[in-house]
Amino acid sequence: MSINRTSLYYTPVPIRDDEIRIKHLIDEIYTVHPEFGYRRMTKILNRDYHIGINQKKTRRYMREMGIHGFCPGPNLSKRLRGKYVYPYLLRGLNIDHPNQVWSIDITYCRMKQGFMYLTAIIDWHSRYIVGFTLSNTLEKAAVIETVKKAIKQHGKPEIINCDRGVQYCSNGYQAILKKNGMICSMSRKGNCYDNACAETFFSTIKCEMLYNKKYITREQARRDIFWYIEIFYNRKRQHQSLDYLTPSDFRQRYYKNQVA
Numbered sequence: 001m002s003i004n005r006t007s008l009y010y011t012p013v014p015i016r017d018d019e020i021r022i023k024h025l026i027d028e029i030y031t032v033h034p035e036f037g038y039r040r041m042t043k044i045l046n047r048d049y050h051i052g053i054n055q056k057k058t059r060r061y062m063r064e065m066g067i068h069g070f071c072p073g074p075n076l077s078k079r080l081r082g083k084y085v086y087p088y089l090l091r092g093l094n095i096d097h098p099n100q101v102w103s104i105d106i107t108y109c110r111m112k113q114g115f116m117y118l119t120a121i122i123d124w125h126s127r128y129i130v131g132f133t134l135s136n137t138l139e140k141a142a143v144i145e146t147v148k149k150a151i152k153q154h155g156k157p158e159i160i161n162c163d164r165g166v167q168y169c170s171n172g173y174q175a176i177l178k179k180n181g182m183i184c185s186m187s188r189k190g191n192c193y194d195n196a197c198a199e200t201f202f203s204t205i206k207c208e209m210l211y212n213k214k215y216i217t218r219e220q221a222r223r224d225i226f227w228y229i230e231i232f233y234n235r236k237r238q239h240q241s242l243d244y245l246t247p248s249d250f251r252q253r254y255y256k257n258q259v260a
Contacts, residue, residue, distance in 0.1 A: 015114060023061055024110045025049055028211070030067050031203050034192050037069030038062050065108040066117065066138045066165070084169035088194055089159055089185035095124050098251050101185075102130065102157040104146065105198035106138065106167070107206075109225070111215040118205075118225065119146045122197050123157070126254070127239055128247035129201065129229050130154045134222050140167040147176050161185040163195060205233070 022045065029044055030036060036044070038059040045051040045058065062068060095101050101124040109116045119142045120132040131150030135142035147160075160182050162168040168186070177184050187194030209228050215221040235248045242250040 019061070020110075020114060022051060022053065023065060023108070023115060025051070026058070026061060026065065026067075027108050027110055027206075030062075031206055034067075034199065035069055040069070065115075066106050067108065084174075085164060086184045086186045088161075088188045088191075089183065090124075090161055090194065098123055098125050098128070098254060099155055099157045100125055100159065102150070102160045103195050103198040104143065104160060104162050104168075105195055105202065106143070106165070107202040109134070109210060109221060111218070111221060113216065116218060116221060117142065118202075119143055120198065120201065120229075121146055121150045121160075122201055123154075123247075123251075124197050126247045126251040127197065127201075127242060128234055128251050132225070132229055134218075134225060136218075138167065140170045140172055143167045144172050144176055147173070151180060156180045156182055159183045159185050161187065161195060163187045164189065201233075205229075 025045060026041060029041060033040075038055055041062065042053060042055045042058040045053050090101060093101070102121050103124060104119065104121045106117050106119045109118050117135050117138055118132060119135065121130050122128070123130050130153065131146045133142045133146040133149070160177065162184070164186050167173060168184075174184065176182075192199065205225075205228055209224065213224065215224070233247070235246055238244045238246055239250075245253065
């Protein structure tokens with residue numbers, strides 16, 4: 001059958017409890033200090049939590065979690081990257097209507113015995129979460145699925161902003177954007193403010209809900225995240241930056257004013 005014997009008999013190795021604990025700590029530290037790279041993260045883990053971890057392992061964990069420090073790194077070879085990297089288009093842009101600019105990002109969601117990844121798309125004008133997906137991996141499939149669902153439910157934006165992760169540099173993701181006439185904007189290297197709306201939302205959902213729960217099953221996490229985003233955040237949570245309206249009300253007010 002052309003199947004490798006080792007693949008046929010492979011049994012997945014469960015994640016150790018100490019690895020889960022360290023990743024949860026990294027997630028908490030990173031939420032407060034997104035500028036920390038693996039070197040400073042290692043120092044904090046050893047000094048404040050007495051973990052006893054080296055930089056190599058910290059870097060591997062952060063990569064598996066899909067996070068990296070927002071700080072300028074070495075300017076290494078850019079060969080073959082011009083095809084995939086796009087300029088940042090939001091600097092100085094007047095964002096004055098819904099579906100003008102969306103941001104997409106992924107964050108680590110901890111559970112009692114593991115973790116999942118939340119992909120979310122936020123509308124910059126109204127702060128409305130137009131799409132989200134909870135998955136087990138960082139692969140591009142979840143990103144593409146989230147974009148497709150958001151377009152189906154809310155139409156398409158003029159610009160969609162993301163970081164320079166491999167998911168957004170993939171042919172599949174770029175094909176969806178081109179098919180729908182969406183312009184790709186990518187955050188500048190080492191700048192944590194270019195995707196500030198998405199980062200702020202992730203910090204909010206973690207501090208207000210995820211850090212207060214210990215999910216045992218994925219279905220529990222899916223249920224609570226759905227409730228938080230669809231019922232509470234979009235429709236009940238007031239935002240100071242939106243004149244103390246909810247994202248849903250702010251969005252509806254704009255469309256009512258357009259009709260009037």
